[in-house]
Amino acid sequence: MKIETIAIHSGNQMDNTTKAAIQPITLSTTFERGESGDYPGGYIYSRADNPNRKSLEKVVAALENGADACAFATGNAAGMSVFQALAPGSHIICPDDMYHGLRNQLKMLFNGVLTFDFIDFTNIELIFQTIKRETKLIWAETPSNPLLKLCDIAAIAHIAKEHQLIFAVDNTFASPCCQQPLSLGADIVMHSTTKYLNGHSDVTGGILITKENNEFWQNIKNVQSFGGAVPSPFDCYLITRGIKTLPYRMRGHVANAQALANYLENHPAVEAVYYPGLASHPQHELAKKQMLAYGGMLSFLLKDGEEKARQVINDLKIFTQATSLGGVESLIEHRYSVEGPDTKTPKNLLRVSVGLEHIDDLIADLEGVL
Numbered sequence: 127m128k129i130e131t132i133a134i135h136s137g138n139q140m141d142n143t144t145k146a147a148i149q150p151i152t153l154s155t156t157f158e159r160g161e162s163g164d165y166p167g168g169y170i171y172s173r174a175d176n177p178n179r180k181s182l183e184k185v186v187a188a189l190e191n192g193a194d195a196c197a198f199a200t201g202n203a204a205g206m207s208v209f210q211a212l213a214p215g216s217h218i219i220c221p222d223d224m225y226h227g228l229r230n231q232l233k234m235l236f237n238g239v240l241t242f243d244f245i246d247f248t249n250i251e252l253i254f255q256t257i258k259r260e261t262k263l264i265w266a267e268t269p270s271n272p273l274l275k276l277c278d279i280a281a282i283a284h285i286a287k288e289h290q291l292i293f294a295v296d297n298t299f300a301s302p303c304c305q306q307p308l309s310l311g312a313d314i315v316m317h318s319t320t321k322y323l324n325g326h327s328d329v330t331g332g333i334l335i336t337k338e339n340n341e342f343w344q345n346i347k348n349v350q351s352f353g354g355a356v357p358s359p360f361d362c363y364l365i366t367r368g369i370k371t372l373p374y375r376m377r378g379h380v381a382n383a384q385a386l387a388n389y390l391e392n393h394p395a396v397e398a399v400y401y402p403g404l405a406s407h408p409q410h411e412l413a414k415k416q417m418l419a420y421g422g423m424l425s426f427l428l429k430d431g432e433e434k435a436r437q438v439i440n441d442l443k444i445f446t447q448a449t450s451l452g453g454v455e456s457l458i459e460h461r462y463s464v465e466g467p468d469t470k471t472p473k474n475l476l477r478v479s480v481g482l483e484h485i486d487d488l489i490a491d492l493e494g495v496l
């Protein structure tokens with residue numbers, strides 16, 4: 127089946143009692159046992175498994191072409207489960223522009239348990255040189271935040287395979303409609319489902335998808351079940367509901383982002399635009415090779431510096447000044463002030479999550495303030 131059909135049908139388990147066309151929300155924490163002590167419904171206790179979570183995991187595994195998925199209460203909990211599944215003393219190679227929430231998680235929560243190097247992932251040779259005896263995991267994120275830098279998934283997968291390392295990709299910025307890391311050789315994909323998968327800025331969630339049901343995946347499943355950072359049935363229902371329109375929403379995000387990037391690139395007040403779909407993007411050729419579409423995120427620099435950037439976000443009427451991404455509404459953010467003083471993000475940079483409003487209205491709003 128094609129992705130539009132998978133998105134609508136793969137996560138919908140019909141209720142055999144009522145024959146409701148849409149799967150109900152199963153709030154029960156516990157499930158009745160059979161006479162011999164077995165579990166005829168297939169469920170035991172809601173931390174271990176729940177019908178709505180199973181549906182969410184099933185549809186996302188199908189969207190990413192994976193063997194299985196594990197859903198979590200947030201994207202950070204999903205990422206943390208990968209790190210917790212590693213043996214103590216393991217070394218991780220991560221990008222120097224890794225999502226700051228996960229970078230801080232490694233530095234604050236895994237200090238003394240795991241070791242890590244944060245390096246430039248556009249430099250494949252450097253990744254290769256950073257591998258040591260204790261290295262167990264390469265963690266990539268592409269396109270990256272907020273400079274929309276890409277890393278070559280297939281090339282890193284090749285290195286990981288040669289050195290028997292686990293290769294995980296944070297695919298949140300792209301969505302499964304724009305990029306399929308498992309097909310390019312990754313072992314594990316992560317999403318913050320808070321973003322495009324749910325798509326309506328009203329649930330937090332995270333998910334991991336595996337290519338193979340192997341021993342490391344079993345560790346992750348143990349972290350999910352015994353660690354217990356699982357999403358509620360209602361949250362799973364909402365995310366599964368959001369996913370039904372994901373392929374069509376992504377088409378709109380991509381079309382609007384490309385049009386907005388073209389507009390900004392030709393605007394005299396703008397110094398630079400970062401969007402993988404622009405021919406001027408330094409890795410546009412790589413984007414063409416590994417992405418199915420260029421996503422809905424872009425960043426741009428203002429010629430008149432930080433002051434102008436702050437004025438622009440305050441004066442816009444349709445764009446909401448807020449963090450996060452992937453919802454139907456357009457968001458704009460001064461990233462430097464979110465990320466703190468150790469960031470490499472330029473002070474005159476604005477990051478945009480391009481929403482699904484009409485492109486003419488978005489451009490008119492920007493035209494009025496630029």
Ligand SMILES: *Cc1c(COP(=O)(O)O)cnc(C)c1O
Nearest residue numbers: 200201202225298299318320331
């Ligand atoms: C938001 C985000 C996360 C973290 O997800 P939460 O749901 O906020 O915990 C991880 N990676 C990327 C790229 C994100 O945008």
